[in-house]
Amino acid sequence: MYSKQISKQIFTSYVLATGGAVGTALTLNSLVKSMPPLIGRMVPFAAVAAANCINIPLMRAQELKHGTPIYDDKNNKLGYSKAAAQNGIAQVVLSRICMALPGMVVTPMVMDYLEKRGTLCRYPWMVLPATLGTLGLCLTFATPLACAFFKQRASIPFKHLEPEVQCNLCKRFSGYPPTYVYYDRGLYRP
Known part of the structure; x- marks a missing residue:
């Protein structure tokens, strides 16, 4: 099933x-x-x-529907939070878009520049190497940088959690819940 x-x-x-x-x-x-x-x-x-x-x-609809696991600073599981899932998924979307940005924006700009200068008309054989070289250079740096924008283990303030999660944590910690809870952002998941 x-x-x-x-x-x-x-x-x-x-x-x-x-x-x-x-x-x-x-x-x-x-x-x-x-x-x-x-x-x-x-x-x-x-x-x-x-x-x-x-x-x-x-x-990642299941995370949005049921929440993602949240932990304290000692990595003890505290429950599930939809707010943490929304934050994590938004950060992953932004990271993935930033991964594509240099290769899909810089490469056309370089090729447009070479075209306007007439370089590609004089040396038509340069189209493929220039495109692949620029794209390769962009990908070499863009992917690790975009992955590094956000930590894999992210934090969210207690006050940004859903009211029912806040209530459960207040009961669990006798009215003194942690200031921040942590969750796995899930960068490496689809």
Whole structure:
């Protein structure tokens, strides 16, 4: 039963993220026809960003529905929090978009610059090496930097938790709950 539910969730997420990306790309392509070519080259980045905004929350819908585990500073499990799940998923979406940003924005800018200077007209063989070199350089630094934006073990203030979680923690800690609770942001999950 659980495997069937996961398969359905993956399929739904895939279809909606792909549909969102394609819809974004088609809409933006129709809007940027009369704009400079560089603007048109940014459409794939917008499509990837849209896909991330759809896919990641859908893939982690169970966390949004039931909460993600929260811990104290000694790594003792305290319960589950939907607020922590929302924070973690938002940070993962932002990290994934930032991972794509340099490769999908800097590369078109460099290629546009080389095209305007006439370099690519004089040396047409440079198109592929220049594209791959710029993209490779961007990916070399962008992925680790985007992963490092947020700590894997994140914290959330007690006062930002849901009222029922706050109530449970107050009872558990005899009216003196921890100032912060911790959760796994889940950067490496889908």
